[in-house]
Amino acid sequence: MPRSVNVVAARARRKKTMKLSKGYFGRRKNVWTVAKNAIEKGLVYAYIGRKQKKRTFRALWIQRINAATREHGMSYSQFIGQVNAKGIKLNRKVLADLAMNHPAAFKAVVDQVKK
Numbered sequence: 001m002p003r004s005v006n007v008v009a010a011r012a013r014r015k016k017t018m019k020l021s022k023g024y025f026g027r028r029k030n031v032w033t034v035a036k037n038a039i040e041k042g043l044v045y046a047y048i049g050r051k052q053k054k055r056t057f058r059a060l061w062i063q064r065i066n067a068a069t070r071e072h073g074m075s076y077s078q079f080i081g082q083v084n085a086k087g088i089k090l091n092r093k094v095l096a097d098l099a100m101n102h103p104a105a106f107k108a109v110v111d112q113v114k115k
Contacts (some may be wrong), residue, residue, distance in 0.1 A: 061096035068099035070111045082113040 014032060019033040020042075021028060021035035028038040066076035075084075083090065088109065090098075 032047060058092065061092040064096040064099050068103070068106055069110065072107065074110065074114075079110070079113060083109075086113055088112065 017036055017039055018032070020039050024035065024038055025031070027034045029035060062076060065079065069076055071077040090109065095109070098109065
């Protein structure tokens with residue numbers, strides 16, 4: 001009896017992977033084993049990158065808040081400590097946006113904290 005193999009599913013699986021490798025350079029785009037490895041590695045990097053993106057943006061927000069608070073005579077740590085103590089419910093993303101795009105509003109927050 002001949003061996004039964006589901007070629008349709010195997011081809012579909014390979015085709016899906018080869019479609020993901022479109023745009024790669026050299027054998028990575030058209031040789032199955034090389035493309036499969038490149039795609040798997042790329043997906044790992046994409047997963048890691050989504051986590052790193054959150055870290056880098058938080059660091060950027062902290063730098064922007066620090067620069068803005070120093071213009072008003074405070075350090076970042078003093079400012080954030082006072083914001084939490086006063087119960088002001090603004091996160092770092094919003095505070096950084098205020099510091100960059102709405103300096104008057106950020107100054108009002110700093111004045112509220114200094115009281």
